[in-house]
């Protein structure tokens with residue numbers, strides 16, 4: 257089973273996606289921005305989470 261969550265890099269605070277159980281998962285993934293190794297308990301693939309950068313700025317409410 258794969259799972260994913262979102263969080264900031266512990267070093268540079270950039271928004272990241274953490275994906276477990278996908279191809280390319282590593283026990284010592286690196287932040288794509290600052291290249292700090294991120295400690296994980298299970299193989300994880302880390303990538304920049306561009307989709308959430310907009311949450312950092314004021315935006316219109318979503319039309320739900």
Ligand SMILES: [Zn+2]
Nearest residue numbers: 265268287290
């Ligand atoms: Zn970083």
